[in-house]
Amino acid sequence: MITIILCFIKFYMKALYIVLSLLFISCGGKQEKTVPTVKKLSESVYASVTIQPDSLYEAHAVVNGILERNLVDEGALVNKNTPLMHITNSTSALTSENALLSLQLSTNNYQGSSNLLKEIKEDIETAELTLKNDSVNFKRQENLWSQNIGSKIEYDTKKLAYQRTKNQLKVLYNKFYRTKKELETQAKQAQNTYKSSKINTDEYTVTSKINGKVYALYKNTGEIVTTMEPLASVGSATDFIIEMLVDEVDIVKIEKGQKALITLDAYSSEVFEARITKIYPQKDSRSQTFKIEALFITTPKKLYPGLSGEGNIIIAEKNNALIIPKEYLLNGNSVITNNGVVQVVTGLQNLNEVEILKGIGAETEIIKPE
Template sequence: MNPKLITGLILEKQNKIIRKLMRIYIHLLITTFFWISCTEDIEHIKPTVTSMTESVYASVNVMPQDVYFAYAAAPGILEKVYIEEGDTIFENQRLALIQSDDSKINIDNAALGLEIAKEKFTGESNILKSINQEIEALIKQLELDSTNYFRQNQLWNQNIGSKSDLDNKKLKYELTQNNLTLKRKQYDQTRLDLENSYKKSQNDLKRARSNLIDFEIRSKINGRIYKLYKEEGELISLQEPFAQIGMSGEFILDIIIDEVDITRVKTGQLALVALDAYEDQVFEAEITKIYPLKDNRTQTFQVEGKFISSPSVLYAGLSGEVNIVLSTKEDVLTIPLNYLIEGKRVKTKDSEIEVEVGMKDLNRVEIISGIDSSTILLKPQ
C-alpha cells in the first residue's frame, strides 16, 4: 500500500479520536458548569464541629402560682359582684353574693325561734320561775302540814283527839310531801327541756347562717383576680367557674411534655425558656414538679417549672418554647436539622448517604458516622 495513503488514514483516524475527545471534554465542561450553577442555587454547607446540648423541647405557658377556679356552692342569680379583673384580694374575702331569699327567711325564722327559746329559758316570765314559786309554796305548805301532823301525833299519844284527825293530818302531810317531790322533778325536767330547746335554736340559727354562706363566693388565698367569667344578674350553676384566681406577682411555668420524652425529664433540671413576648431572649428556669398522670386526650404529661432568671414584666398566659437540658457534649460533628432526610440520610452532589445520628436540639443534630467535616451537603428540596 502507498505509504502516503497509510499516513493519511492514520491522521484521519487520529483526528476523529481527537474530535470525539473534544466533544466529551466539552460535555464535561458543560455538565460541570451546569452542576456549579445548580449548586450555587441550591443551599449547601459542610458539617461543623461544636459543643452541643441534648434537650427535650416542649411548649410552655406562664401561669400564676397556686392558680385555681372559684365555683359557687349553690346555684342562683349573682346578686352582687364585689371585684373586677386585676383586683388584688385576700384570703376569705367575699367576691360575690348569690340571690338567696329563702335562706334569708330561714335565718330570720331561726333567729326568732332562738329569741323565743332564750326568753322561755332565761327570761323574767319564764315557766321555771312559775314552777319554782309553786315549789316554794309547797315547801311552806309542807312545813305547816308537818307541824300539824306531829302535833296531832303527840296529842294522840296523850290519848287526846280522834284517830280520824290524826289520819287526815298524816295524809295531808304525805300528800304535800309527794307533791313537792313531783314539782321538783317537774322543775328539773322543764329546765332540761328548755335548755335543750335553747341549744337547738342556737344550732338552727348556725345552720341557717351556714347555708347562707353557700350563697357567697369567697377567696381561698391572698392573690389576684385574673379572669371573671360571670357578671351581676347572670345565672351561675355548680359546674360553671366564677373566676380564675392565683398568686399576685408569683408565676410558674406550665410545660407540656410529649409521652416519648417524659422519662428523660427530672426535677432540678435546667430549662431554657424563650417567650414569644421577648424575642431573642432566653431565660433560665428549673423543673420543680412532674405530674404523674398522662392526659390520654393529648398523650402528654404536665410539668411545672420556676424561673431562675425571669423577665422584668410577666403576664399570665404568656407562651413560648422551652428546652429542658439533659446533657452537654464538646467537639460534636453537627449539621442543621433541616439537612437531615427522614432522620437518617443526607444529600451530597453525588447521592444520598445514610448517617448515624446522636443527640438533637431545636436546630441541629449530632452526626456520629457516615460523613465528616469536609463533606459538602445539599439542602433537601
C-alpha cells in the first residue's frame, strides 16, 4: 500500500513539473528577455550635497552694545583684520576717558615739571647745604672745646644741630626713593589700566579673521548686539567645499580619497568629479546621518553658498564585470532562464545594475520576472 502511494506521489510531482515547465515556456515568449553584458561597473553610496565656502565662520562680538554701523556690504571682499562693523557702549567710552586722565595725572606726578620728586629733591639740596654749614660750625666748636675755649652748652648745641640735620637729610633721601618708587608704580598701573580700556574699546570693532568674502550681515544700525548672536558670515571667496550627508548604514563604506560624482540643481546637465577629504565621526541624531566633506576635482564656473544637489561616492569599481539589469534579478539571488529558475552569486551593484559572479554565463538568456 505504501509503495503504491509513493509511486503516485512521484508520478504527480513529475506531471506537475512538466505542466509548469510547459506553462512557463509557453508564457516565456511574451516576456522581456536579455543577455548579460560585460563592461565596467561602479558601486556607489548616495549622499545629499550642499556647497559651502571654505573656512566659513560666523563673526561674533566679544562685548555687548549697540551696532553703530556696518563698515562693509554683503558680498564685499575683505582681508584679514579688515573692520566689519563698529559697536558703541557709553560705559566703555567713559572708562577709557577716565583711564586716560588717570594716566596723564600719574605721568605728570612722576615726570612733570612740578612733580613731587622735584619738591623732595629741592628739600634734599637745602638739607645738604644746612648739613654742610652745621658740620663746619660743629667742627669749629669742637676744636675750640678741645682747647677749653667756649662753653659746654655751645658745644652740645652745635653737635645737636649737626646730628639733627644729618638725620633729616637721611629721612629726605629715604622719602625721595620711596616716593619715586610709588610714583613709578602708579604711572605703570595707570598705563596698564589705559591699555586695558583701549583694548576693550578696540574690541568694539569686529574684524575679519581671514581673507575672503562677506556672505551675510545679520544686524542693522541701532540694533542691540550681544556676544551670543552672530553678526556676519565670512568665508573664502574662491575655495568651496562639498558637504555631504551619508546614511548611517553606508558610512562604514566611506574612506578618505574616494572619488565622488556630484550633480547640482544649478547645473542639472553636468556631472562634476570630487574627492573625499574629511569624515566627521559624530552622527547627527536627528537625521541619523554622518557628514563628510569633499573637494572638487573639476570645479563649476560659479558657486554660491547653499547650492544643493546629489552625490554618488564610488566605493568599488571593476572592469569586465558580467552585468545584468537589476530588474531581472529574482529575490536577490536568482534569475529566470529558458530552462527555469537558476540561483546566482552577485557582486558589485548600483542603482540599476548588478554583477553576476556565478550561476550564468555571458551567453545565457534571462527572462524579466513579471
